[in-house]
Amino acid sequence: MEPRRIIHVDMDQFFAAVEQRDNPALKGLPVAVAHDGPRSVVSTASYEARRYGVHSAQPLVTAKRLCPSLVIVEPHYHIYKEVSQQIHEIFHDYTDLIEPLSLDEAFLDVTDNKQGIALAVDCAKEIKRRIKEETGLTASAGVSYCKFLAKIASDYRKPDGLCVIHPDRARQFIDQLHVERIWGVGQKTAEHMHRMGIFTGADLQRFSLNHLTKEFGKMGRIFYNFARGIDDRPVVSEWERKSVSCEQTFLTDIFKPSQIAIELYHTVEELERRIAKNGFEGRTLTLKVKFADFQQITRSITQEKILRRKSDILPLAKQLVRQADISPQHPVRLLGLGVSGHAQQPDKPLPSHGEWVELELQFLPW
Numbered sequence: 576m577e578p579r580r581i582i583h584v585d586m587d588q589f590f591a592a593v594e595q596r597d598n599p600a601l602k603g604l605p606v607a608v609a610h611d612g613p614r615s616v617v618s619t620a621s622y623e624a625r626r627y628g629v630h631s632a633q634p635l636v637t638a639k640r641l642c643p644s645l646v647i648v649e650p651h652y653h654i655y656k657e658v659s660q661q662i663h664e665i666f667h668d669y670t671d672l673i674e675p676l677s678l679d680e681a682f683l684d685v686t687d688n689k690q691g692i693a694l695a696v697d698c699a700k701e702i703k704r705r706i707k708e709e710t711g712l713t714a715s716a717g718v719s720y721c722k723f724l725a726k727i728a729s730d731y732r733k734p735d736g737l738c739v740i741h742p743d744r745a746r747q748f749i750d751q752l753h754v755e756r757i758w759g760v761g762q763k764t765a766e767h768m769h770r771m772g773i774f775t776g777a778d779l780q781r782f783s784l785n786h787l788t789k790e791f792g793k794m795g796r797i798f799y800n801f802a803r804g805i806d807d808r809p810v811v812s813e814w815e816r817k818s819v820s821c822e823q824t825f826l827t828d829i830f831k832p833s834q835i836a837i838e839l840y841h842t843v844e845e846l847e848r849r850i851a852k853n854g855f856e857g858r859t860l861t862l863k864v865k866f867a868d869f870q871q872i873t874r875s876i877t878q879e880k881i882l883r884r885k886s887d888i889l890p891l892a893k894q895l896v897r898q899a900d901i902s903p904q905h906p907v908r909l910l911g912l913g914v915s916g917h918a919q920q921p922d923k924p925l926p927s928h929g930e931w932v933e934l935e936l937q938f939l940p941w
Contacts, residue, residue, distance in 0.1 A: 591608050616634055771790070825909070856883070
């Protein structure tokens with residue numbers, strides 16, 4: 576069977592690049608897209624800022640300390656959405672098998688593309704060229720026979736990169752891959768693997784499916800397959816919402832029961848509004864609490880009935896809050912609530928991915 580041809584397109588420093596495009600005075604400066612507040616986090620950092628160690632999801636106060644000359648730009652999400660739509664229109668000129676991951680990245684299956692382009696790498700070149708010409712922005716692209724490797728490849732030569740991982744070279748590539756970069760391997764899992772003597776993809780290949788399943792449960796099979804370059808997940812063009820959530824970060828830490836109750840009430844009201852707006856139906860309520868020391872916990876509860884209204888959600892939210900260890904010695908900086916689990920089918924979250932490694936490899940046409 577002929578291998579699939581998958582492209583992963585990832586816009587370079589997307590929010591920051593849009594701001595620098597629309598305001599030339601920002602070009603060449605260390606820019607962080609974020610609301611300038613004491614509890615804010617960085618949405619996107621320009622490459623100039625990243626040289627100082629500034630990165631996405633970093634507390635803004637930390638970013639400012641690392642880069643005293645950092646330029647803070649308020650985000651313009653409506654513009655980012657417009658540009659993202661423009662980019663997706665380009666994608667649709669080549670294929671309708673498009674799986675968006677966010678505003679700035681997506682998987683494309685170009686095995687049977689609309690333009691009849693024989694090589695996926697040529698298809699990726701065309702898409703990159705058109706994005707540059709029509710939006711003034713650069714994108715990086717990775718090409719391979721599966722989503723796992725295409726995602727890794729797109730990060731290989733950022734910015735404005737293009738990398739191909741050919742099926743014949745995949746195992747050699749994976750052999751060198753640090754396990755921390757494998758989809759689904761978080762810090763605790765990586766530490767567990769290290770204790771087992773697993774540091775690279777080659778190390779992971781030494782373990783049987785039964786052994787990995789015993790150690791890591793269902794994720795063991797995923798790790799077993801990824802270590803061998805096996806990833807049969809299709810590019811899914813019809814996306815189904817898995818959850819609806821909202822959260823708020825407080826200007827000052829809170830711990831008093833009255834404060835918690837008030838903020839929880841407002842969060843439930845916002846969640847109810849978002850559920851109605853999206854027409855979402857779910858039965859599992861999850862509470863997220865981030866403490867002043869940045870420790871984070873989640874607590875969940877599942878009901879038989881669909882959670883739509885404040886009258887249904889608020890009592891459950893209060894029940895979950897009572898399970899959190901909130902005290903004057905353990906105050907809260909963030910509260911979040913989310914409803915998940917489709918009304919007809921339980922929610923099955925996919926493994927999240929972490930950062931992706933850059934390795935030396937041979938480029939082959941494909």
